[in-house]
Each structure stands twice: as structure tokens, then as C-alpha cells.
Amino acid sequence: MSTDTPTPAEETAATVAPIELSDLDALQLDALREVGNIGAGTAASSLSQMTGQPIGMAVPRVSVLPVEEVPDRVGGEEQIVVAVYLRVFGDAPGHIVFITAAETAHEVCDQLMGGMTSGEPGPSGFSDMELSALQEIGNIMTGSYLRALADLTKLHMEPSPPALGVDMTAALLSAVLAEVAMHSSMALLIETAFEEDDMPNFGHFVYIPEPAALTTVLRGLGLTA
Amino acid sequence: MSTRATPAATSARVTSLKVGLGQLVVSSNPEDILAALGLGSCIGLTVFDPVAKVAGMVHVMLPESDIASRPGPEGKYADTAIPALLAAVRKLGAEPTRLVCKMAGGAQMFGNGSGGGMLNIGSRNAIAVRAALQGAGLRLRAAQTGGNFGRTLELRVGSGVVTVRTVGGPTEEL
Numbered sequence: 423m424s425t426d427t428p429t430p431a432e433e434t435a436a437t438v439a440p441i442e443l444s445d446l447d448a449l450q451l452d453a454l455r456e457v458g459n460i461g462a463g464t465a466a467s468s469l470s471q472m473t474g475q476p477i478g479m480a481v482p483r484v485s486v487l488p489v490e491e492v493p494d495r496v497g498g499e500e501q502i503v504v505a506v507y508l509r510v511f512g513d514a515p516g517h518i519v520f521i522t523a524a525e526t527a528h529e530v531c532d533q534l535m536g537g538m539t540s541g542e543p544g545p546s547g548f549s550d551m552e553l554s555a556l557q558e559i560g561n562i563m564t565g566s567y568l569r570a571l572a573d574l575t576k577l578h579m580e581p582s583p584p585a586l587g588v589d590m591t592a593a594l595l596s597a598v599l600a601e602v603a604m605h606s607s608m609a610l611l612i613e614t615a616f617e618e619d620d621m622p623n624f625g626h627f628v629y630i631p632e633p634a635a636l637t638t639v640l641r642g643l644g645l646t647a
Numbered sequence: 648m649s650t651r652a653t654p655a656a657t658s659a660r661v662t663s664l665k666v667g668l669g670q671l672v673v674s675s676n677p678e679d680i681l682a683a684l685g686l687g688s689c690i691g692l693t694v695f696d697p698v699a700k701v702a703g704m705v706h707v708m709l710p711e712s713d714i715a716s717r718p719g720p721e722g723k724y725a726d727t728a729i730p731a732l733l734a735a736v737r738k739l740g741a742e743p744t745r746l747v748c749k750m751a752g753g754a755q756m757f758g759n760g761s762g763g764g765m766l767n768i769g770s771r772n773a774i775a776v777r778a779a780l781q782g783a784g785l786r787l788r789a790a791q792t793g794g795n796f797g798r799t800l801e802l803r804v805g806s807g808v809v810t811v812r813t814v815g816g817p818t819e820e821l
Contacts, residue, residue, distance in 0.1 A: 490668040490708070490720055499684040502814055507757050541779060545815060585757035589814055592685025593797020596668055597756035600688050600708050600768045607719050 443486045443608040443633060451484050453643045454612055457571060458482030462614035462627050464570040465520075465563040469616075472559065473533045480615040482595060489603045492595065496521075496628065499592035502547075506560025507598055509582040510568060512637035514575070514642070517598055518564050522616075526589065527556055534559075546588035557586045567627060575642025588600030598630075606633045658738045663801075666691070666704045667735060669723035672704035673735045677805030684799050686752035688769035690725070690792070691800035693749045694785070695807040696741035702804040703736040705729070707752075709768065710775030725775035729783050746787050749809045749821050750776055751800045753792035768791070789821045 446454075459482050485495060493499055504527040508514045514600040522530075524547060533550045541549040548556065561584045572579040587594045602609055610633070615626040631639055666672045666683045674681060679703040683691035690707040695698055705722035722728040733743060737814040753773035773792040791798070791811050799812040800821075809821040 454670075481795035487718065490670070490723070493685075503693075505757070544654075547815065562686060587757040587795075589687070589756065590685035590797040590799070593754070594756050596685070596689050596708070597687040597768070603719070603723075614741065637712055 437450045443452070443606075443610050443636070446486060446610075450640055450645055453640065454610070454644050455482045455484050457574060457639070457643070458612040458627070458629065459632060460574055461567040461570045461629065462540065462616070464566040465627065466616055468562050468566045469559065473530060475533065475618055478617040480617065482612055482614040485611045485613075487611065488621075489599050489609045492599055492609055493592045495611065496591065496595060496613070501592050502558055502589065503591050503594065504548075504560075505587050505589075505591075505594040506557065506564055507585045507587070507594075508564045508568065509601075510631075511580040511582065513577040514579060514631055514638045516629065516631035516635055517602060518567060518581075518627045518630075519562055519595065520560050520625065521591065521594075521599055521628065526625060528552075529586075530559065531555055539562060553586065553588075554640060557584060560584055560586060563627075567629070571629075575639055577638060577642045595628075602630055602632070609631070610636065664716075666706045666722075668706055669720040670706050671705045671720070671722035671728065671732055671735060673701070673732070673739055674804045675699070675701045675739045679804040681802045681804065682799065683752075683801075686798045686800055687754055687756040688752070688767075688772060690750055690752040690772045691798075692729070692732070692776055692780075693743070693800065693802040693809050694736055694746045695802065696736065696745045696802075697746055697747065697807055699740045700804065700807075701739040701741035702747070702802055702807065703741075704800075704802055705732045707772055707776055709744050710771045723770060725747050725779045729776070729779035729785070733783055733785070741785075743785065746785055747788050747807065748780060749789045750787065751791045751811045751821060753797050754797065755793070755795050756797065757795075783789065789819055791819075 470477045502524040503521050504637040506520045508518045543549050663680045683706045693704045697704045705728040707725045708723050710725050712727045721731045753769040801810050810818050812818045
């Protein structure tokens with residue numbers, strides 16, 4: 423294999439040991455925070471266009487922690503939320519989850535449907551029409567997050583179709599974490615919270631790149647480890 | 648693992664001990680409640696010795712310890728969690744033949760949407776826990792697994808009563 427132009431896959435497999443999550447330095451963590459910022463910023467403006475409401479964003483929080491501790495960090499284990507999950511394939515595989523409180527999701531549905539009746543609510547508390555609206559919102563938001571991420575890193579990233587769940591935070595999150603735990607005992611978490619004027623805790627994005635993808639993402643950002 | 652073997656003093660204050668992802672918790676304090684909040688694809692397994700009044704719970708995340716490159720906490724993998732749980736309750740005086748075992752969880756979360764069908768580790772977890780129980784010579788008394796909804800599982804150490812709570816549903820005794 424030539425030393426000057428190895429493909430990322432070859433290099434990861436053959437010559438470069440994957441970065442240990444706990445070894446990330448301040449500059450690299452800053453860069454990953456910026457990833458969260460740009461990704462969620464793009465998603466927020468997509469949502470803003472749909473609802474006509476301005477949406478603010480908090481500074482992203484980047485954490486490296488054992489997979490088992492993620493629910494504690496995210497909090498509100500038994501809070502009822504709507505979550506949209508995308509698996510990311512391509513150069514940098516990973517997981518993206520958008521989580522929003524059920525009450526917030528109801529308000530967004532009302533804003534979008536403008537008082538239109540949308541049928542009887544099902545067991546989840548949402549009607550079928552509301553669920554498909556939420557899936558579409560989640561799809562657009564996670565899609566714009568991923569596109570921003572791909573543009574920023576110049577990497578090829580392909581999303582799975584989105585999956586939607588309405589349930590307790592921990593129940594939904596731990597199902598995603600089980601996937602993460604198959605490859606790693608640690609998780610890198612990039613969280614970005616959204617705020618709307620009257621809804622201070624509008625929702626948040628959680629992006630978890632797989633450890634093997636981290637080297638690729640950091641290199642895409644111009645930070646070779 | 649957190650072990651609560653000291654009986655509560657004069658105050659009869661009920662303590663809820665959270666059994667987080669991958670954790671193993673045992674107790675012989677009758678005031679304790681062991682609780683796994685929001686089980687999704689994970690399995691919560693409870694054991695209770697009604698004579699010794701010793702209880703334990705594991706929050707199993709994955710079926711086998713060789714799936715992942717590195718180990719985690721004691722309750723993380725079904726194949727190693729059950730022997731560890733058995734050893735921990737025996738240490739508090741439980742007799743394996745008297746143990747009442749119950750489990751809940753193993754759901755397929757994210758059932759809606761065009762990507763529904765991903766993340767089907769839940770049923771594999773349930774199978775692995777059953778196999779590990781059998782391997783340890785333990786019989787399962789009751790189970791509520793599968794479906795596409797989350798569950799909160801609680802075990803009252805004083806009485807051995809196990810309850811399952813779901814979103815929008817009643818709290819049921821298991």
C-alpha cells in the first residue's frame with residue numbers, strides 16, 4: 423500500500439489505530455462542538471421556516487463518557503418524548519437522535535396544522551396525521567444536520583430512513599445506545615439544545631459517531647490526530 | 648454494584664435505588680425499592696428470595712459479552728449478568744432454589760416511521776436472558792417482554808412485589 427494516498431478505510435484498518443475517545447484534546451473537542459453548532463443551526467433554520475417561529479440554540483455540549491452513563495447525562499429518564507433516529511452510513515458511521523418533549527411536539531403540530539383537525543389520537547397520544555408530520559419534521563431536521571456535517575467534513579454520509587418513537591426518554595435512548603455499545607464501551611456525545619421564545623427546552627440533538635469514524639471526522643475537519 | 652445490607656434505622660423511609668444501564672443492584676433492606684426506569688430494548692431481571700427477604704435486579708443491555716470489544720459494568724451482558732446476580736444475592740443469604748425470577752423489557756423501540764424495524768436487539772436480549780437463567784438452573788416465574796413500548800420495572804424488597812409501568816397504561820403487578 424502506498425504511503426502517500428491511502429484511502430481512509432485502508433488507513434484506519436492497516437496503519438492508524440483508532441483515536442481513543444478519552445485522548446481527545448481541547449482543540450479536537452472544540453472542533454466537534456462546532457460540528458454540533460453548524461449541524462443543529464442548519465436544522466433549526468429548517469424548522470424555523472416550517473413553523474414561522476424563530477428558534478434559538480444553546481452552545482453544544484461535547485462529552486466523552488461510558489455508554490451506560492449517557493441516559494444520566496441526557497436526563498429525564500421517564501419523561502415522555504418524541505424521538506427521531508437516523509443511522510449514518512458512509513465514510514463516518516454513527517447515530518443521530520433528535521429528541522423533543524411530547525408537549526412541545528403537540529405545540530409544533532398545532533402550529534403546522536393551524537387548527538386543522540387531525541383525527542383521533544392513538545395510544546402514543548398523537549394521531550396518525552400528527553405522527554407523520556412529526557416524522558417529516560424529524561426527517562428534515564436530521565437530514566439538514568447530516569448535510570451540514572457532510573459539507574463541513576467533505577465526507578460522504580448516507581442516512582438510513584428515519585425511525586420515530588414516542589415513549590420514555592431512557593427507553594428510546596437506550597435502544598440506540600445498545601447499538602453503540604456493540605462497537606464501543608465509550609460514547610462521544612455532541613448535544614445541542616434548541617429554544618423557542620415560549621418553550622425554553624424545545625428539544626435537542628444527540629450525535630454519536632462510532633469510534634472508528636472519529637478519526638475520519640477529525641481528519642475531515644483538518645485536525646489529523 | 649451497590650449493596651444495601653444495613654437495615655434502616657428508626658425512620659421507615661422508602662429509598663428508591665436506581666438500577667441504571669448495565670447495573671447490578673442487590674438489597675436486603677425492606678425499605679428499598681429497586682427500579683429500572685424506562686427499559687426499552689434492555690431487560691430488567693428481578694430475583695427475590697421470599698424467606699431471606701433478599702432481592703436483586705440487573706439491567707441487561709446486550710445478549711453476549713463477546714459482542715463488544717471491552718467489558719462494562721456487571722449487569723451489562725446477559726451471559727455474565729445472571730451468574731453475577733446469583734453470586735451477589737447468595738452473598739446476602741439468598742438460597743438459589745427459593746429465588747423468584749421475573750423479567751420485563753426487550754421491546755423493539757422506534758416502531759414507527761419508514762426506518763422502523765431497526766434496532767431489534769430487544770428480542771435477542773430476552774432470548775439470551777432466558778438461556779442464561781436456564782444455564783444457572785433458575786426458573787422464570789413471570790415475564791412481560793416484546794412490544795414496541797418502554798417499561799419501568801420496580802421491585803419492593805420488603806414484599807417482593809414486582810410492578811411494570813408503561814406510558815399511558817396502568818401499573819401492573821408482574
